[in-house]
Amino acid sequence: MSKVVKVINNYTKRREKEKKVERAQDRVVKKRTMVIGSLLLLVVGVMLLIAFNQKNENQLLHEERVQAQVVLEERIEESKDLEQQIKQLNxxxxxxxxxxxxxxLSEEGEIIFNLPDVNEQNGTKEEPEENKEHEE
Structure with missing residues (x-):
């Protein structure tokens, strides 16, 4: 038990009312702070999620761009080869x-001789280079 006796008068009543109001205001401030803090945390979380997704998408697009660049270079090389072939065929x-x-085919007065390959003379028959390339 407390040995302190409360004095009840106008001053103490007013002080207790002021303290109650202060505690109520403190609770309101705490609630507001919690709500605002939660909202900020939610916004930061959403922003981080968006940034992560954007980074992944950018990486995928970069890889796709690199692959497209490789294909483009191959097509350019193929185009150059075809242009050279057109020039030769003309x-x-x-x-x-x-x-x-x-x-x-021969021109007039030419005689064509078919000579065996060097490998055929040694007893091994090897296909010409042209046929090997087409088989691979």
Whole structure:
């Protein structure tokens, strides 16, 4: 038991009312702080989630861009090769050389001799380089 006796008068009553009001205001301030803090935490969480997703998407797009760049370079190289081939096919000398080597065509007065490959003479038969490339 407390040996202190409370004095009840106008001053103490007013002081107790002021303390009650102060405690009520403190509770309101704490609640507001908690709500605002929770909202800020939620906003920061959403922003971090968006940033993480954006980073992943950017990485995927970068990888896709690199792959597209590789494909583009291959297509450019292929285009250059095809342009070179078109130039060669428009050259009569080139066509004549191809016709002579592939189809054993000859000009007037020429005689064509078929010589065996060096590998055939040794007893091993090896396919020409052209056929090997097509099989791979």
């Amino acid at each position: 050259d009569d000398d080139y066509i004549a050389r191809i016709a002579r080597s592939e189809f054993s």
